[in-house]
Amino acid sequence: MIPSAFEYATPATLNEAMAMLAADEDAKLLAGGHSLLPTMKLRLAAPTKLIDLRKIGELRGVSASGGGARIGAMTTYAEATASAALKGYAALIDATSIIGDTQVRNRGTIGGAMAHGDPAADLPAVMLALGATVNVIGSAGSRAIAIDDFFVGMLTTALEEGEIITSIDLPALAAGTSTAYVKFANPASGYAMVGVAASVTMSGGKVSACRIGLTGAGPSATRLEGVEQALTGSDGSEASIASAVANAGDGLDILGDIHAGEDYRRAMVSVYAKRAIVAAIARA
Amino acid sequence: MTTITVTVNGKSYTRDVEPRTLLVHFLRENLSLTGTHVGCDTSQCGACVVHMDGVSVKSCTTLAVQADGASVTTIEGLANGTELHALQEGFWEKHGLQCGYCTPGMIMSAADLLKNNPNPTDDEIRHGLEGNLCRCTGYENIVRAVRYAAEKMNTVNAD
Ligand SMILES: Cc1cc2nc3c(=O)[nH]c(=O)nc-3n(C[C@H](O)[C@H](O)[C@H](O)COP(=O)(O)OP(=O)(O)OC[C@H]3O[C@@H](n4cnc5c(N)ncnc54)[C@H](O)[C@@H]3O)c2cc1C
Ligand code: FES
Ligand code: FES
Numbered sequence: 001m002i003p004s005a006f007e008y009a010t011p012a013t014l015n016e017a018m019a020m021l022a023a024d025e026d027a028k029l030l031a032g033g034h035s036l037l038p039t040m041k042l043r044l045a046a047p048t049k050l051i052d053l054r055k056i057g058e059l060r061g062v063s064a065s066g067g068g069a070r071i072g073a074m075t076t077y078a079e080a081t082a083s084a085a086l087k088g089y090a091a092l093i094d095a096t097s098i099i100g101d102t103q104v105r106n107r108g109t110i111g112g113a114m115a116h117g118d119p120a121a122d123l124p125a126v127m128l129a130l131g132a133t134v135n136v137i138g139s140a141g142s143r144a145i146a147i148d149d150f151f152v153g154m155l156t157t158a159l160e161e162g163e164i165i166t167s168i169d170l171p172a173l174a175a176g177t178s179t180a181y182v183k184f185a186n187p188a189s190g191y192a193m194v195g196v197a198a199s200v201t202m203s204g205g206k207v208s209a210c211r212i213g214l215t216g217a218g219p220s221a222t223r224l225e226g227v228e229q230a231l232t233g234s235d236g237s238e239a240s241i242a243s244a245v246a247n248a249g250d251g252l253d254i255l256g257d258i259h260a261g262e263d264y265r266r267a268m269v270s271v272y273a274k275r276a277i278v279a280a281i282a283r284a
Numbered sequence: 285m286t287t288i289t290v291t292v293n294g295k296s297y298t299r300d301v302e303p304r305t306l307l308v309h310f311l312r313e314n315l316s317l318t319g320t321h322v323g324c325d326t327s328q329c330g331a332c333v334v335h336m337d338g339v340s341v342k343s344c345t346t347l348a349v350q351a352d353g354a355s356v357t358t359i360e361g362l363a364n365g366t367e368l369h370a371l372q373e374g375f376w377e378k379h380g381l382q383c384g385y386c387t388p389g390m391i392m393s394a395a396d397l398l399k400n401n402p403n404p405t406d407d408e409i410r411h412g413l414e415g416n417l418c419r420c421t422g423y424e425n426i427v428r429a430v431r432y433a434a435e436k437m438n439t440v441n442a443d
Binding site for chain 1 (some may be wrong): 393442
């Protein structure tokens with residue numbers, strides 16, 4: 001399958017890329033291409049122009065920043081997995097080392113995955129649990145979007161027309177914090193049917209804070225706030241985790257399909273929430 | 285049309301291509317390197333895997349224009365003259381193929397794996413070949429073939 005015809009450009013700067021985006025409303029940004037090109041090959045998307053971000057140096061690389069880390073939008077999953085600055089974010093590495101397959105990880109980018117907002121993508125859950133910030137630039141200037149405001153709905157994010165993600169910031173992990181990501185992968189596609197990331201902070205034998213992100217189960221990634229509240233203040237034991245996740249899927253918007261019906265998927269939210277929290281605490 | 289220059293198996297080629305040309309079609313149709321296969325429309329089978337600037341990629345999910353300035357290695361570039369690469373020998377010795385359709389991609393993925401992990405366990409081999417599907421072998425002999433190659437390459441390197 002071959003995409004329909006389009007123009008191709010490789011701007012050298014963000015300003016050039018933004019001007020190109022503004023000049024053609026049917027143009028699209030190209031990062032790793034591993035979500036966009038498959039949809040173009042199936043002719044589900046037919047942009048008039050692809051603006052390839054690969055030559056814009058400032059979108060690349062991972063750096064330590066203020067105790068946390070800044071991940072350039074064009075950083076591939078493989079580069080993130082290998083990055084010394086990201087080693088402490090175990091949940092992120094759990095995800096970037098199992099997304100898709102080796103070749104997907106060699107091409108797919110962190111910025112592309114965030115912009116795409118695929119409901120079954122792995123990173124959204126991780127970024128929610130880690131409390132990331134998405135830095136974007138557009139004709140109106142730069143802004144920082146808190147991750148809790150970023151995922152709006154099915155394939156929809158808070159990105160405005162013409163905006164480009166430049167980097168993702170991960171805050172420093174508080175003392176006593178450990179993280180993990182686990183997923184129930186679709187056996188055919190490998191995408192998450194249910195994926196849960198947990199960040200748990202223990203202090204004085206109690207869970208003093210936690211963030212739990214869910215992906216795959218519904219139309220967009222979301223935090224499991226009920227679980228977070230139930231877990232906070234508990235002793236983090238297996239029994240307290242089991243009780244905190246017991247009704248994790250209640251009230252959530254869940255999508256069922258031939259691979260996993262709605263009730264089953266809802267039940268799996270509890271199962272995978274428990275596994276993620278147990279795995280995170282085991283790393284403390 | 286966009287003019288691109290790509291080094292393939294050590295030789296530089298400058299060609300005019302439509303931006304929508306996939307790298308796999310550029311290799312097969314413009315350069316007549318038909319060792320790289322197309323096995324699916326969904327980026328899942330890995331029959332098309334080549335190396336681009338030293339890492340394995342699916343050439344059906346890469347545009348030829350994205351390879352402008354890059355160095356690409358295909359299955360045709362793996363052997364050293366008439367001497368088979370250890371992986372090619374391994375697939376022969378261990379019957380790692382039946383119809384052979386998946387084999388070029390399997391070998392290119394395995395070569396990427398062995399570069400990063402010269403001594404993989406069977407589980408690591410399976411994880412490394414997750415992006416490659418085979419409809420014939422049931423994978424057992426493919427894992428054996430990769431193990432054979434790893435052992436051979438480690439012995440040669442130890443000499
Ligand atoms: C076989 C296969 C298996 C996969 N399995 C998984 C999996 O298990 N889990 C998973 O999470 N994902 C999976 N993916 C998807 C993969 O992770 C994608 O690479 C990723 O979702 C998108 O990143 P990309 O860099 O390829 O983006 P692209 O495809 O280049 O772009 C995606 C979208 O984001 C926009 N965009 C890209 N960069 C920016 C930017 N900096 N600013 C604003 N907009 C931008 C593009 O215009 C486009 O609309 C799989 C893909 C394939 C082909
Ligand atoms: S042809 Fe199937 S993954 Fe490329
Ligand atoms: S040998 Fe036939 S597909 Fe693998």
